[in-house]
Every structure is written in C-alpha cells, then in structure tokens.
Ligand SMILES: Nc1ncnc2c1ncn2[C@@H]1O[C@H](COP(=O)(O)OP(=O)(O)OP(=O)(O)O)[C@@H](O)[C@H]1O
C-alpha cells in the first residue's frame with residue numbers, strides 16, 4: 137500500500153488554510169468589512185489586528201459561516217465558506233463571544249454533554265483536552281466556581297474536542313488578568329507549535345507580536361497592511377542617533393554589530409533594538425564622543441498601528 141505523506145482527505149499541505157478574495161459585508165448603509173483579501177497558510181498563527189469596530193468579529197463570523205458576505209468569497213482548507221460549509225465544519229473550532237456553559241455542572245460534565253450532543257463517544261478526548269488547557273485539577277468543580285480565565289480555557293477545550301485543524305479565537309484574552317492572559321497566550325503558542333492553524337483577533341499590537349507569525353491590520357473594515365510579523369517588525373526598527381565625531385560613532389556602531397547608515401555630518405541611523413540605546417550611549421561617551429540626541433525608531437507595524445489608533449481618537 138502506498139502512503140501519501142502530507143495528504144489528508146485529499147487535502148495537501150499546499151492547500152491554504154484560509155483565503156479570501158474581496159470579502160465584504162455591509163449592515164444597511166454601514167460597510168463593516170470591505171474588500172478584504174487574505175491568504176493564510178496552514179500552520180500559521182494569524183492575528184487580525186484592529187481597533188474597536190474595525191470589523192474583526194464580523195470577519196470571523198463570515199469565515200465561520202454565521203453570516204453571509206455581501207460580496208466576495210472565501211475558502212477554508214480549499215472549501216467555499218458559503219457553498220461547502222458542511223465540509224468545513226469538522227475541521228474548524230471557534231470561540232466567538234463568551235460561550236455559555238451549564239453553571240451547576242462541572243467543567244468535565246459540560247464537555248461530556250457537548251461531546252454527546254455532537255454524537256461522538258470519544259470520552260477519552262474530554263480528559264485529553266482538559267489536560268491540554270491545564271484544567272485537570274479543577275475539572276470536577278462546578279463551572280460557576282471558575283474564574284473568567286478558567287472559563288475561557290474551558291471554552292478552548294470545548295472548541296478543541298473534535299480535533300479541529302483551524303481554530304478561530306475572537307479576542308481570546310479580553311477581560312483576563314495578566315496571569316490569565318499569559319496562560320491563554322502560551323496555550324495559543326503551543327497549539328501553533330502542534331501544527332494547528334490559528335486565526336485570532338486582537339486590538340493589542342504586542343499580543344499579536346508575541347504570539348503570531350502573520351498579521352493583517354484592518355481599520356473601519358478596510359485592509360491597512362498585511363504580512364509576516366517578522367518582516368513587519370524587523371523593518372525600520374532601530375535608533376536614530378546624533379553624535380560627534382562621526383568616526384567614533386562609526387567605530388562604536390561596528391563594535392556593536394549594528395552598521396551605521398550615515399544621514400548627516402553627525403547623524404546616523406542604526407539597526408539596533410531600541411532597548412540597547414543606553415548601552416550605545418554609554419559606549420559612545422566612554423570612547424570620547426559627544427552625544428546630542430537619541431531617538432528610537434518604531435517598526436513599520438507599530439507605526440501603522442499607532443497612526444490609525446491616533447487617527448481614531450481625533
Ligand atoms: N449585526 C450588526 N448590525 C449592524 N451593524 C453591525 C452588526 N455587526 C457589526 N456591525 C457594525 O460593523 C462594524 C464592525 O463591527 P465588529 O463587531 O466586526 O468590529 P470589531 O473589530 O469586532 O470591534 P470590537 O473590537 O469592538 O469587538 C461596527 O461599526 C459595528 O457597529
């Protein structure tokens with residue numbers, strides 16, 4: 137018997153996890169999502185970043201088939217989101233808005249109820265997902281005694297029950313305290329490392345930078361920028377420095393392995409993490425240079441996001 141590595145149910149690894157073409161949705165006169173074209177490869181941890189009202193939840197609801205696009209199209213694992221929803225459902229899991237659990241049942245019993253209503257008898261899977269989200273210890277306590285963070289992890293456990301390949305999470309850390317936030321982010325990273333494709337929405341730039349491999353920024357329903365997080369954050373991040381003499385500036389920059397791009401008679405820019413700026417200044421002063429000004433330069437991702445969030449506040 138021949139085994140085709142990388143091929144599951146006729147789906148090859150090269151099939152995109154998610155792709156959309158000109159996806160739009162309006163509610164009356166309001167354009168909530170406008171002409172969004174995305175390609176998300178399998179195994180990506182994708183962040184849809186945008187301020188309140190940008191269209192993130194609408195975008196996720198369209199992809200999940202909960203609402204129809206007004207125009208444009210989308211595919212998940214090669215299947216059309218409108219025409220072939222039945223083929224998609226077994227492969228996707230999602231948390232959109234706070235899911236409802238029976239408060240007087242335990243976390244474990246809630247998952248068992250979900251399992252049975254879906255027609256599955258794989259009760260072993262319930263213990264497995266509880267362990268995955270680190271809820272084994274509290275699995276037999278009533279859900280009404282759970283913290284918000286625990287409820288969120290239970291929701292994730294529920295979404296993982298049927299072993300979905302693609303997981304949608306709408307603002308998964310919203311309302312959580314710092315510890316709860318860290319737990320969820322670690323969990324998302326682990327799921328990504330295990331090969332799942334994750335589509336999460338967030339209004340927090342640093343969250344997306346921390347957990348995502350790919351990102352798209354949307355604002356007022358429209359695409360602002362998209363790409364690999366590493367490309368967008370590496371690009372432009374550095375330090376703008378004004379010091380003299382230029383020769384010392386050049387020598388110190390070289391020693392710090394951050395070649396200098398000379399801009400003026402005593403000004404240059406360095407490709408150096410802004411948090412290393414104090415070390416750069418100390419080295420320059422030690423070498424006998426006079427430092428006039430040091431300005432951290434933001435990555436293009438941060439720049440774009442700041443621009444549009446500032447614009448919104450006006
Ligand atoms: N069912 C609906 N009926 C009318 N307008 C809607 C509906 N759903 C969303 N909208 C509008 O579409 C726009 C995008 O909303 P959406 O909830 O997708 O934004 P979001 O990015 O998820 O925001 P948030 O960060 O606040 O969750 C908003 O202007 C919203 O008022």
Ligand SMILES: [Mg+2]
Pocket residue numbers: 192193194306
């Ligand atoms: Mg939302």
